[in-house]
Every structure is written in C-alpha cells, then in structure tokens.
Amino acid sequence: MDSLRQDLRYAIRTLTRTPGFTLAAGLTLALVIGANAVLFSAIHAMLLRPLPFPSPDSLVRVWCEQDSVTHASVSPPELLGWREHSKGFSQLAGFGRTSLNWTGTSEPERVRAVRITPNFFSVVGVRPAHGRDFREEDAPAGGDTSAVLVSHGFWQRALGGGADVVGQTLVLNGRSHSVVGVLPEDFSFPEFSEETDVWVPEWQDPQQHGNHYQSVLGRLAPGTTLEAARADLERVAEIIGEPEPGQSRHTVRLKGWQDHLTANSRDTLWMLWAAVGFVLLIACANVANLMLVRTMSRQRDGAIRAALGASQGRRLQQSLVESVLLSLFGGVLGVLLMLWGLELVRTLLPASMLRVAPLELNGTVLGFSALLSVGTGLLFGMAPAMHASGMNVLPLLRQSGSAVGARAGHPLRSALVMVQLALALVLMVGTGLIVRSLQNVQAVDPGFDAEGVVAARLTLAPDTYAEDTRKRAFFDGIAERLMARPGVEAVGFINDAPLGGSGSGGDFFLEGGSASPSERYYTEYRVASPGYFSAMRIGVRQGRDFGPQDTEKSAPIIIVNEAFVRKFLGGGEALGRRVRLGWSEEQPFREIVGVVEDVRHETLTEPAKPESYVPFAQYPLRAMTMLVRTHGPSAAALAALREEVKAVDGEQPIYDLLPFTERVEKMLLRPRATTRLLAAFAVLAVLLAGVGVYGVLAYSVSQRTRELGIRMALGAHPQQVLGLVLGQGLRLTAAGVGVGLIAAFGCTRLMAATLYGVEPFAPDIFLGVAVALSVISLVACWLPALRASRVPPSVSLRAE
Incomplete structure (x- = not known):
C-alpha cells in the first residue's frame, strides 16, 4: 500500500x-x-x-396467428377457451385501448382508457393503493359495467386527490360509473405511449367468434417454459375447435413481455x-x-x-x-x-x-x-x-x-494508428449506410400530402349517438360547417387515419369464388367520407370517389387500393367486381366503384397493404378522425375545428388536434436521432484517427531531424524529404484502410435489420468512405512532412 x-x-x-x-x-x-x-x-x-x-420473467404476451396475420388480436371465445383449458399459464387476461368522453364537468374531456378482463391486475401483480380491485361481478354478462379504477395521476389531476375518491361518480360516455379504487403512484402500463387515466372491466362474449380485438397478457405457471406454454395453447386450440365454420384453426405466438416491449429499440x-x-x-x-x-x-x-x-x-x-x-x-x-x-x-x-x-x-x-x-x-x-x-x-x-x-522509436505506435484508422472506417461506413437509409425513408411517397392538413379525433358517446342517423348528422354537420369557412379547401373523415398507430381489418369473400378457406382473403378496413381522398390528396386511379349519392339507401359500394387489385385481382379489372366483408351472410356484396393509390398506413418503411374503403353513410362509426385541408395557418384551422364541434355538440370532447405533418415528423424522429448520434460518433472517430496519424508522423519527424538534415546536406531535394515522410504516412493509411474495409464488410452485415432501401455492402459507400478517410489521413500526414522539408540543413545537423 x-x-x-x-x-x-x-x-x-x-x-x-x-x-x-x-x-x-x-x-x-x-x-x-x-x-x-x-x-x-x-x-x-x-x-x-x-x-x-x-416475477416479470413469467409475464408473456400472447397472439393468435392467422393465415395472413402473424400477430393478430384474440377473440373472446379464444381467450375464454385458453383460460379454461390451459395448464401452461396460471392466468391469462385481456386488454384493449379505448377512449371515453368524460362529461358533467365544466368542460368535456376525453380520457385515455383501457378495457380489461377483471383479473388483469391480478396477472400483472398490482394492487390498488386505495379501494379495491375489480371482481368478476363488475363485468356482468351481457351488460355494461358501472365500476372503474383510476390512475394516481388522474386522481390527483382531475379528481382533486381527495381521500373520498372511492365511491365518486364519473359520467363516461353518458353513463355513470363508480370509482372503486386508485392504482399506485408508481404503476404505469408500458404497452401504450400515453398514460392511461381510467380502467374499465369488460365481459367476454363467448359468441363473438371472429371478432379479434383483445390483446392478451399471461403469467406462466411455475416451472413452465415459453415453448412448453406455446405447445400447451396449441393443444387447447384442438379442444376449443375452429373459431368459425370453414375457417382454418388459428395457431399461437408467444413472446416475453419485456422482449416484446423493447423489440423496436x-x-x-x-x-x-x-x-x-x-x-x-x-x-x-x-x-x-x-x-x-x-x-x-x-x-x-x-x-x-x-x-x-x-x-x-x-x-x-x-x-x-x-x-x-x-x-x-x-x-x-x-x-x-x-x-x-x-x-x-x-x-x-x-x-x-x-x-x-x-x-x-x-x-x-x-x-x-x-x-x-x-x-x-x-x-x-x-x-x-x-x-x-x-x-x-x-x-x-x-x-x-x-x-x-x-x-x-516504437512500432507499437504505428500499429495503434492503423487500429484507429480501421475502426474509424468501420464506423464511417456504418454511419453512411444509416444516413442512406434515412434518406430513403424521407424520400418515400406515403401516398398522401400532409402539408396544409390538420387532424382531430372524435369519439361519440354510445348512448347519446346510438342511432346511425345521429352519427351521420353529427359528422356531416361538422364537415358542412367547416367547408363554409374561408380558406378551407376540403374536409373529410376516416376511422383510421394514416400513421395513427391503429388499424382494423378482416376477411372478405370475392363473388364467384368457392366457399373454401383458400378463397378467403384479408384486407384492411377503412370507413371514409366523401372528401377524405381530396383532403389527403390521395389519387383516384380508376372509377370514382365517394359522393353525396352514396347513402344508406343506395347500392352498397366499396373502394379498394392498388395493392388490393395487385394481390387479389391479379392487376386486372377491378371496377364492377363485388366483395363481401366479414365472411358473414348478413353482410351485403359491395361493388367496387373506385381504385385509389396506395397509402403507407402503419409506417413509412412498410409497403402498403390491401385496403378497402366503405362509405361512412353506409357504415357509420362513433370514432372518426376529422381532416381539414386549408390554405391558412394550422393554428386557425385547429381553432375552427374546436369551434364547430362545440357548436354542433357542446358536450363532445375533441382530442389529438395537430397538424398532420407532425405525424410524419414523429415517424422520422427516432431514425433522425439515431443518425445524428452515429454521425457525431463518426466525426469524433475521424478526428481522433487524424490526430493519431498526425501525432505519429510529427513525432517521427522530430526523431529523424538529424537524419533528414544529413540527407538534405548531401543534396536531397526538399520534395524528396516531403515524399519520404508522406510515404511513411501513406503506408500506415493504406494498412489501416485495408483492414478497416475487411472489418466493415463483416460488421455491416449485422446492421441489415436496421437498414431500409440499402444493402449492407454498398460499394459506393465503402469506396467513398475509404477515399474520404485517406484524404483526411493525407492532410494529417502533409503537415509534419511539409515542416520537415522546410527545416534548414544547418539547423537539422545541430539537432542532437
């Protein structure tokens, strides 16, 4: 010591x-x-x-796997069958995100909610900090619940944080609900980007075959592995039978909950x-x-x-x-x-x-x-x-x-510089690939024009707007009022707007096909109004757009996208063909009257899926996204949206108001941040490598001052001395760049999953980086070489 x-x-x-x-x-x-x-x-x-x-390691996300969808939501009968017969899970719970209108206050408000099976918090392992957990009777069969749990944040922000919160009444979607408990302050549900305000118990209808809307979270039974649990649910699938006549049995996918939550990062x-x-x-x-x-x-x-x-x-x-x-x-x-x-x-x-x-x-x-x-x-x-x-x-x-x-002199110094150059080259190549990938993402045509469009989300209360006529009157009334505003070019609405993080879809049947599973196809469902395609500037390639003539009493129609035509109609004639959605005898056949261009609905990097658009008048929904294209500033358009909604129904909350360009920017936020960080690391690496080359040569020149002086005294030209020092630096550079190219070829193959539109081995990027690093190294070599060539021989000879 x-x-x-x-x-x-x-x-x-x-x-x-x-x-x-x-x-x-x-x-x-x-x-x-x-x-x-x-x-x-x-x-x-x-x-x-x-x-x-x-015991977080035992928490598992469960999906059913269909022919066309690998991670499909689960239907209530499937969840009930798994819960009854599974031995690999101690518990299974369902959940699904929704939103509720909270009224009866000074200003109507939309609250973020999750519908869950009553055993959900038992599966997660969380107990309310105040009050009680849900019971099975809180979700009565065939009825609506009157119980809710609230988050700690909602209790503090909206309910005053009082100790008498249990038993307090909230009017949600026009119905009274009693608060039975408050969740702990440190509890947060990591499935959703926004914090949940209210939790609502939901009954599982055993007759809702084919209605896949539940997300499922399970807790493994003690001693059960993930693979054993999957095999057990496959066994249960044999017991509960086929979900619908003529439909192939669904298989199962499992993944550890933490692995699922962090997959994208x-x-x-x-x-x-x-x-x-x-x-x-x-x-x-x-x-x-x-x-x-x-x-x-x-x-x-x-x-x-x-x-x-x-x-x-x-x-x-x-x-x-x-x-x-x-x-x-x-x-x-x-x-x-x-x-x-x-x-x-x-x-x-x-x-x-x-x-x-x-x-x-x-x-x-x-x-x-x-x-x-x-x-x-x-x-x-x-x-x-x-x-x-x-x-x-x-x-x-x-x-x-x-x-x-x-x-x-020590040869290790040269070896260290070669290592720096090789590592810097690998990092520069990787950064070049990521930059090219980001450029490709930014160049993607999403199929719509977000500039000048503002969006807002509306969800109508089920009791107040139970009749379809009231739904039509509400949304059509707002659209008419907005179109009367100066500067408004187009107004439309759709249930699932592009890049909104949500979607819905299902099977459909082509008229003239056989009633066999091979004739069943999967498409994304959209419900849209006249004006939606104009508001988003989505081109109509064939046929026509929706119009005022498409009413609830007119012939059932549908519009499909180009991906639908390519995949299911072989790229042939689509107009006049008829399809039936939902694989139900109650659904009418709908005639295809138009084909629109493809839209990147989920992300900018995923190809467009087959999509079907049904006119709102023939299939009115309660939850829609309003889209307004305006020539004026976005702030004015958003204010106009608020005013017109309040004028039609002062009790109706409006939420998610934002310019549509922000949705696109949100999709690019993470790749841009990744690219900037990588670029910063690459710049730092190049600077360090350049300093390393300069340091080695500068020190080498100081060591060889007397030798270089003797050479010049014996007649060596300064250019020869310059070349002598540069040659030493270029040999270091060539060795480092050569090793770096070999290493980069192996390392970039590991990046394939993070790239878009560029191969891991892009010759132009490899060559460009090698040349750029060589030039930087050459500049670093030039400075000490130039100084050595300009030292007078008399000074060099006295350097001892």
Whole structure:
C-alpha cells in the first residue's frame, strides 16, 4: 500500500505539471466514457433491468396467428377457451385501448382508457393503493359495467386527490360509473405511449367468434417454459375447435413481455453501443500513443529508478497508476456529460417504456462508469507500461537525454494508428449506410400530402349517438360547417387515419369464388367520407370517389387500393367486381366503384397493404378522425375545428388536434436521432484517427531531424524529404484502410435489420468512405512532412 500511495502522489505531480496534456486526454476520455455510460444506462433500463412487476420473467404476451396475420388480436371465445383449458399459464387476461368522453364537468374531456378482463391486475401483480380491485361481478354478462379504477395521476389531476375518491361518480360516455379504487403512484402500463387515466372491466362474449380485438397478457405457471406454454395453447386450440365454420384453426405466438416491449429499440441500442465502443477503442489507442511518447521522453528517468532498485513490477505499477488516474479524471468529466447525453438518448426510446424504466444516473450506472474508467485506463496504459518496465537500463544510462528520445522509436505506435484508422472506417461506413437509409425513408411517397392538413379525433358517446342517423348528422354537420369557412379547401373523415398507430381489418369473400378457406382473403378496413381522398390528396386511379349519392339507401359500394387489385385481382379489372366483408351472410356484396393509390398506413418503411374503403353513410362509426385541408395557418384551422364541434355538440370532447405533418415528423424522429448520434460518433472517430496519424508522423519527424538534415546536406531535394515522410504516412493509411474495409464488410452485415432501401455492402459507400478517410489521413500526414522539408540543413545537423 505504501508503494501504491507513493505512485499515486507521483502520478498526480506528473499530470499537474503538464496541464495541457492532462486536459486534452481527459476531455477525450470524458467524451467516450460518458457516451458509453449513457448507452449503458439505456440498455440497462430497457433490456437488462427487469420490469417493475412481481416475477416479470413469467409475464408473456400472447397472439393468435392467422393465415395472413402473424400477430393478430384474440377473440373472446379464444381467450375464454385458453383460460379454461390451459395448464401452461396460471392466468391469462385481456386488454384493449379505448377512449371515453368524460362529461358533467365544466368542460368535456376525453380520457385515455383501457378495457380489461377483471383479473388483469391480478396477472400483472398490482394492487390498488386505495379501494379495491375489480371482481368478476363488475363485468356482468351481457351488460355494461358501472365500476372503474383510476390512475394516481388522474386522481390527483382531475379528481382533486381527495381521500373520498372511492365511491365518486364519473359520467363516461353518458353513463355513470363508480370509482372503486386508485392504482399506485408508481404503476404505469408500458404497452401504450400515453398514460392511461381510467380502467374499465369488460365481459367476454363467448359468441363473438371472429371478432379479434383483445390483446392478451399471461403469467406462466411455475416451472413452465415459453415453448412448453406455446405447445400447451396449441393443444387447447384442438379442444376449443375452429373459431368459425370453414375457417382454418388459428395457431399461437408467444413472446416475453419485456422482449416484446423493447423489440423496436433493441437493435438500435446495441448498434449505437457498438459504435460508441469503437470510438472508445480509438480514443484508447490515441491516448496510448500520447502516453507512449511521454514514456519514451522519460526513459532516462525510468532507467535511473531501475538502477536504484525499482523492480520491473514496480515500474509497471507506477505507469499503470498514472494511466488509471488519468482515466478516472476523464470518467468524472464523463459523468457530468451524461446529464446532457441522457436527454438525447431519450428520443430514441418508446415513451411507454421510459415511464416504467426511466433513464437515470443510479448506482448501477455510476458503478459501470467507474469500472469502465479503470478498465479504459488499464487498456490504454498497458502499452506504455510494458514499454517502461521492459527497457534495457545500461544503454539508456550511457546515452544523453536527447539521444534517448531520438532512438526511442516504437512500432507499437504505428500499429495503434492503423487500429484507429480501421475502426474509424468501420464506423464511417456504418454511419453512411444509416444516413442512406434515412434518406430513403424521407424520400418515400406515403401516398398522401400532409402539408396544409390538420387532424382531430372524435369519439361519440354510445348512448347519446346510438342511432346511425345521429352519427351521420353529427359528422356531416361538422364537415358542412367547416367547408363554409374561408380558406378551407376540403374536409373529410376516416376511422383510421394514416400513421395513427391503429388499424382494423378482416376477411372478405370475392363473388364467384368457392366457399373454401383458400378463397378467403384479408384486407384492411377503412370507413371514409366523401372528401377524405381530396383532403389527403390521395389519387383516384380508376372509377370514382365517394359522393353525396352514396347513402344508406343506395347500392352498397366499396373502394379498394392498388395493392388490393395487385394481390387479389391479379392487376386486372377491378371496377364492377363485388366483395363481401366479414365472411358473414348478413353482410351485403359491395361493388367496387373506385381504385385509389396506395397509402403507407402503419409506417413509412412498410409497403402498403390491401385496403378497402366503405362509405361512412353506409357504415357509420362513433370514432372518426376529422381532416381539414386549408390554405391558412394550422393554428386557425385547429381553432375552427374546436369551434364547430362545440357548436354542433357542446358536450363532445375533441382530442389529438395537430397538424398532420407532425405525424410524419414523429415517424422520422427516432431514425433522425439515431443518425445524428452515429454521425457525431463518426466525426469524433475521424478526428481522433487524424490526430493519431498526425501525432505519429510529427513525432517521427522530430526523431529523424538529424537524419533528414544529413540527407538534405548531401543534396536531397526538399520534395524528396516531403515524399519520404508522406510515404511513411501513406503506408500506415493504406494498412489501416485495408483492414478497416475487411472489418466493415463483416460488421455491416449485422446492421441489415436496421437498414431500409440499402444493402449492407454498398460499394459506393465503402469506396467513398475509404477515399474520404485517406484524404483526411493525407492532410494529417502533409503537415509534419511539409515542416520537415522546410527545416534548414544547418539547423537539422545541430539537432542532437
């Protein structure tokens, strides 16, 4: 311990004597250690730390798998059959997002709600903080519930946070509901991006075959594996039989709940951490080179210490202590940078998961930062430490101080620079692929024009608007009033607007086909008004748009998209063909009267699916999205929407008001943030690699000053000296770029899942990066080479 304290004091004195070196190396290490710690905090929160529920590893998401849909929602009869016969699950619960209109207050409000089976919170393992949980009788068969649970946030924000909340009445969708409990403050449901306000129990109708709307969460029975549970549900599928006559039996898909919740972020986080790991290695090589130069300049001091009895291990320890102390200094600065970096990384992660797994500077992250700092110090300090401990003492004692430095060249310095160049090239290639991918996403034609469109969501109360005539009168009335506004170009409404995060679909039957499962097809269902296609500028390719002639009494019609025609009609004639939706004898055949262009409905990167549009007048729904195309500012259009809704029904809440361009921007938010972070890491890597090349050549020139002077005194032209130094740098560059290209070819194949519209091996990107890095390296070589060629021979010959 005494020797360690002595080495620590010596290291502190040495580092404080060279504040420029200490600060430069410390800031370099701070950037890379801080970035690694930020990414670790995200990975720890999302992927490594268990969900904050009892026995989270046993929580599993369950889907049914149909012929056309791999992750389909579950029908009530299937859920009931699984619950009754399954042995692999101790419990299974259903849930589904919805929204409710809260009235009876000064201003109507839309509340975010989830309909659940009464055993849902028992499955999750959460008990109300106040009141009680749901009971089976809270969801009466064939009836509507009168009980609700509220979140802690809703209790505080909307209900005053009083202790008498249990028993309080809420008027939701025109019906009175009694609050039976309040959920804990720390509970948040991570399935949805928005926090849930109200939880409503729902009865499962055993006759609703084919009505797939339930999401299912289960808890594995003790000792049951995921695969065993899946096999058990497959067995249950044999017991409960076919969901509908003529329909093939559904299979089952299972996935751990945490794996499901983090699926969209996992690849991005690992890719970013790999990128920042590359930058860390480059920084280590850079600082190792700096430390190696310092060690070479102090070789005579080290030789004197050895001559006075310092063992090889003691000299190794002294060098490593200095490296680790420098790295810990960088680590402290890096933790301060983390506070800024955490905000950047939050944009990459789903808001739903951040509520249950917040990014924070906790003990685990600080411990990781400390270990990383020590490990980094040992990594970049090993090369100079081994050099210092293994030097030959007697020759060094016989030499003068300058001679020591002049003959202290070390091939490891060149190797470290080649490593930096190779790693920088891999990172630049990966960044180039991600940038190209983002450009391809931004260039995607979504099939609609979002500029100038504002949107708002409306959900009518079921009691107040039970009759179809009232639904038509409400939405048609708002559309007419908005069209009378100056600057409004078009008004339309649809149940599922593009990029809204929701959708619905089902089977349909082509007229003239056989009644066999092979003739059953799957399409996305949309209910739209006249004016919707105009408001979104979705082109009508064949036939016509919906119009005022399409009423509840007119012939049933339908409009399909081009993907529907390609997939189900072989690209042939669509107009006049007839389809029946829902595979029900009660549904009429509908004639195709139009074909519209494809729309990217779910995401910008997924191809358009077959879609069918039914006129609102013939199939009115309660929940619709209003879309207004205007020539004026968005704020004025949103205000007009509010005013007209209030004029038609002052008790009707309106929500999700926003310009439609914000939906598109939201889709691009995460890929843009990922690209910016990768680009920042790549720039830092290139700068570090360039500094490394410059440092090696500058030091090499200082070592060879006398040699170069002799060459010039004997007649060598300055251009020859320039070429001599440049040749050394170009050999380093060629080796580093060559190794980097080979490594990049292997590494980019792992990125295939995160790319869009670009292959992992894009020759133009590989070549462009190699040329760019070579040019940067050439500039770094040019400066010391130019300085060497301009030193007068008389000065060079006196350099001893």
